[in-house]
Amino acid sequence: MSQMLEVRNLTKHFPVRRGVLRRVIGKVQAVNDVSFDVAKGETLAIVGESGCGKSTIGRALLRLTPPTAGSVRLNGEYVLTLPTAEMRKIRRQMQIIFQDPYASLNPRMTVADTLAEPLLLHGLATPADVQDKLAALLETCGLQPWHAGRYPHEFSGGQRQRVGIARALATRPQLIVCDEPVSALDVSVQAQIVNLLCDLQQEFGIGYVFISHDLAVVRHMARRVAVVYLGRIVEEAPVATLFATPRHPYTRSLIAAAPRPDPRQKTARAPVQGDLPSALAPPPGCAFHPRCPMAEARCRTERPELRLLGDTKVACHFADETPVASTQSDSAASDLLQQRLAVLEAARATKCHEKEPA
């Protein structure tokens, strides 16, 4: 399958300046040598903890933060070297949804203004038919026509995120970078937005780069997952493989650390100790070695490169020797929960049918 997005050796270093002369005294290596592909209509999840550089990857590939090195190709076109005018055309194809839609929407613009701007700017609507296109867009994202005249502060978090999604969707992009789109939302709203994103992908064949720290959400959204630690991909695999046989010790500890919403399944005691090291002075060798339960002398000096192991790419010296069996008992929610849910859904279905009087 030909890839829609090809990212090669993407690198972003931020200079650190000190003193009156603002001399460069060091660099934060936010993203180092990151490569991945996204096919049309596919979701690649980028997972990691805060400060690992996952948001910088998303911003760098859209040129919102100019990368230090590397290349990004969208449908064969080199995005990073395009002149501004050309870039503007490409931007139509690449959009982004942010974590906090309140901070990313202009508070002085109504929803209609926010959504009409990209439509008119990219020539996707004329002043004559912009209202119709807008109404269709709102409906696609689960908003009501009368929402158009409202300002961002008048919405709840979930609705605001729907506006953020509508704004990204307005230009009919091929690729959307979703930067923690559901992290700030409550569980029941989060489920609505996750389902909406899945529906939109099915309908329009959009490719997602889904940036998240939440492995449970990722398991529901993604086809492939890349785990990032301190600016580098340490493991990349199809979603089923990653959760069934996590190869990198960091991936294993991320999966183990997530508290299971089931009191019968006790989470293991804290699987890793300590904090993420500073990206200003990453540890030599494997960046994970200070926290790794199985680090040896070699890990302290020699950085493991990504290598292929089955259909997993992993950067660990001991990936093929490690215990692969993760404690996976696919225990779904309790039977009673399922039964009750069925009752509720049946009732909801009949209600939609009858529209019973209040």
Add this chain to the structure above:
Amino acid sequence: MNDAAPLLEVRHLQVDFHVGGTVQRAVQGVSFSVARGRTLGVVGESGCGKSVTSLSIMRLVPQPPGQYAGGQILFDGDDLLSLPERRMRDLRGGRIGMIFQEPMTSLNPVYTCGAQIVESLSVHSGLKGKAARERAIELLDLVGLPSPASRVDDYPHQLSGGQRQRVMIALALCNDPDLLIADEPTTALDVTIQAQILDLMGNLRERTGAAVMLVTHDLGVVAQTCDDVVVMYAGRVVEQAPTAALFADPQHPYTVGLMAAVPRIDAAAGRLATIPGSVPPPWIEAKGCRFASRCPLADTRCRAESPPLRDLSAGHHVACWKAPIEAAA
């Protein structure tokens, strides 16, 4: 929950906010209790009143606009809502410790971590000077802060999020509280750090035998750490049960919807169940059940009369006219 006399008992608590000439009822008639050595989880989504409830126990709801409009909060027999401010101040940070969600905003940025712990020690335990400083270092060591002897002189901004939360826990625990209130203590933290902090809180509870009230929106954290759970919705308790019973046998339609909406890391993907609609805003005065507008089972009675919290089986309480749901099917 039915052991001996509970350490903390909240009875029919009602908290109003007076905003722009209207009264908003943030908490309406909430009751629960926590016994020594037990952990109670209070779960709900934003705006359900869980944080206002926990702030009320410390009597930290700003008045005005807030107002304690009714009920009692009994702590070891004393009603905290009628205690004079001076005695309340002794309790805060003394017999009741509190951990907040964002340690950067709840620690004072212009004092070192050590100075903040020393202050609390000297106010509540009368420990001064070198002894207090040594105790502070001991506490920081206890909560797992690396090289506590030098970190004691660090300012909050010099620490990472997880380290700051450890300092916050040391501060909350420094006077051996009988009750620890933790309001979303791990929400701002990464999973690996969250696991460390939850471990730490569990160990400390075992050592000190304190009662813990854990306020969270995360059902995973509840399942892993709590003995009993209170589920809140729009200012009311909708369901209350021992943790195992609640997860095995959720009764309230809201609890069922909430549990089904959680994406699971340990099960294959599928479409997530959702609860259509959203939480009614507190200024909309509802006569009946607050969940009625989103509940597929709601009928005329649900919209007219608010269901009381009633006993379904031992220790399992539900506020729903339709429970148990099977009977309605």
